[in-house]
Amino acid sequence: ATQIRSNLFGVVYVLDEPSAGLHPADTEALVTALDRLKASGNTLFVVEHELDVIRHADWIVDVGPAGGELGGRILYSGPPAGLAHVAASQTRRHLFDHPPIPDRRPRAPSGWLRLAGVTRNNLHDLDVAFPLGLCTSVTGVSGSGKSSLVSQALVELVSAQLGHALPADDDDADDLERTATVPVGGHITEGIEAIKRLVVVDQKPIGRTPRSNLATYTGLFDHVRKLFASTKEARARRYDAGRFSFNVAKGRCGHCEGEGFVFVEMLFLPSVYAPCPVCHGARYDAKTLEIAYRGKTIADVLGLTVDAAWEFFADEPNVHRALELLREVGLGYLRLGQPATELSGGEAQRIKLATELQRVQRGNTLYVLDEPTTGLHPSDVERLVAQLDRLVDAGNTVIIVEHDMRVVAGSDWVIDIGPGAGEEGGRVLAAGTPEKIAHVARSRTAPYLARFLDDARVTQRKAS
Ligand SMILES: [Zn+2]
Incomplete structure (x- = not known):
């Protein structure tokens, strides 16, 4: 951020996924900042998965076609328009074709998990209801309070009710932070009896020595x-x-x-x-x-x-x-013995997800994922959405904090937190199906969700 405001010129900037963890509204601001750097005579090399950033580039280098041993080739190098003719490119498919969202019948909740009086960071005495047996995306700009709500308040309240300690966490730094924070305010008023297990599928390592793989x-x-x-x-x-x-x-x-x-x-x-x-x-x-x-x-x-x-x-x-x-889950390229210390956060998260998918599903588990698409190519996001769908079809509840509109559009239910960040946020702005949220006037998520749904509908019409 400091560099982005400086007046240097003739500098080559290398940015690795600068959009990671950003709401589309924040990504727009990022793109504007990158434009300013370019305009003052600098060169930018950006490694990126976010289509809005890729679309904005003057030049695209597409590497692939797949991961690991099936990748490593330059599929294309040139202005964005030319990528449209590269059949082998996964990026092309998402940049130009807008793959449709899975066409499935609306699912009805099997009940509601209701939280009342949630107080944490910028959340003050918040009441919120999560549908059980569905996939819910919780959206909002960075700092709106969505992670405080899901990854902190929800996880802590459900853990306490289930009578087990917080989900396994071998990160010492986090433990220190956790003991330092005040206990979450609020309680569960309904629905906890439907949940027997809580699983947080996060990006923390699956082990910290080469002994784990x-x-x-x-x-x-x-x-x-x-x-x-x-x-x-x-x-x-x-x-x-x-x-x-x-x-x-x-x-x-x-x-x-x-x-x-x-x-x-x-x-x-x-x-x-x-x-x-x-x-x-x-x-x-x-x-x-x-x-x-x-x-x-x-x-x-x-x-x-x-x-x-x-x-x-x-x-x-x-x-x-x-x-x-x-x-x-897109990990065919990893070696079985590849040490945990060599795996990225996204790879660790997908290994955890695959491990959950092979369990016998009893349909009483609450899965919580905080920005699982960080670092994922759009074609991996497509796969992730399909995996989460299977957990829901088995009767489980999935709650995701997410910025990626493909995930949000593919959810059964959306809870939009906002409208802004910090004390400007922290409220449930709207809750409903993706189609409903796309039309909420004050939501900063709505315009991006509406555009994604429109693009997907155009593709669906073309296909039929
Ligand atoms: Zn040895």
């Missing part, structure tokens, strides 16, 4: 280890499933204790993780690596991408199902 987090590695223990050679040597765990002393590399990495303290420089000099990152001892399951060692399996493993384990339903869900 998506294979262990999702539980699919337990099944893989059993497959290795059931091979003829493993049975002959009396190796059990524990032998193939890198968290147990039995079969792991003794030097790095199964991390595959060693922590190197360096003088005058930040400490780093370096590959283990004994197992070279394999995590296991030589004896364990003599066991092969269909030609691959346990270390080979951890080196497979989700896509490759999905093919390799096609005949193993327990493993295959977990991999299928990881592919569906």
Whole structure:
């Protein structure tokens, strides 16, 4: 923000997702600020997912076509209009075609979760009702109080009622902040009996050491280890499933204790993780690596991408199902053993979502997501909306704090908080279906939602 106001010229600015976490109204202000920087003789390179920012560029470089090993190619480099002819580009589809929102029948709430007298930050004695068994988006400009309402007040009140501590949170800094804040004011007046479980699907890491990875987090590695223990050679040597765990002393590399990495303290420089000099990152001892399951060692399996493993384990339903869900949330390019420390916040969040999707659904869970689309390409957002829909179809309740109009338009219900930020906000401006919110005069979300719904309708008409 400081740079954006300065009068420097001849500078190259590199911005990585500057629109992350911004309401479309705030994004407009950002684009104006970027224009001013350009006008005073500077050059801007912006990494961006937000279509309004992309549309505004003078030049587009589209990289893809997909993630990981299926990406890395320059699909297009030129003025925006030319991208319209690049068939392989996912960005093109969203920039020019306005993919329609899923056409489904309106769903009715199974009840209401009512909160009364909510007081927190800029929320003063607020009453609010969330529909149960539906997907609700909570919208509002940055600072309007939507996160205070959902990620703080709602989560704390529901946790307290369910009698369990706040959802697992291994971030020390947050714990300190949390103890420092005043307890939330307010109470639940209705609907809590319909909720048996609260799950906050956030962007916090799935682990803070290389010991955690998506294979262990999702539980699919337990099944893989059993497959290795059931091979003829493993049975002959009396190796059990524990032998193939890198968290147990039995079969792991003794030097790095199964991390595959060693922590190197360096003088005058930040400490780093370096590959283990004994197992070279394999995590296991030589004896364990003599066991092969269909030609691959346990270390080979951890080196497979989700896509490759999905093919390799096609005949193993327990493993295959977990991999299928990881592919569906757009993570087919990740390696099974990719350390948690290398995953982005968005990847961690989608691993958590995939883990939830593979659970047996009993239809009594409240899912809370705070800006899950941050860092997601529009085609990943499309997939995310479909995943959330499945949780709702199974009878669960989903409440999302969101700026992305595709998610808002795809919700059953919208609660718009505002109208402005800070003490100018903190009120429920309107609540209703996306179509209704799109026509609320004082809502700053309405014009953007209306435009998105119009574009989607045009596409739907063309298609039919
Ligand atoms: Zn080692």
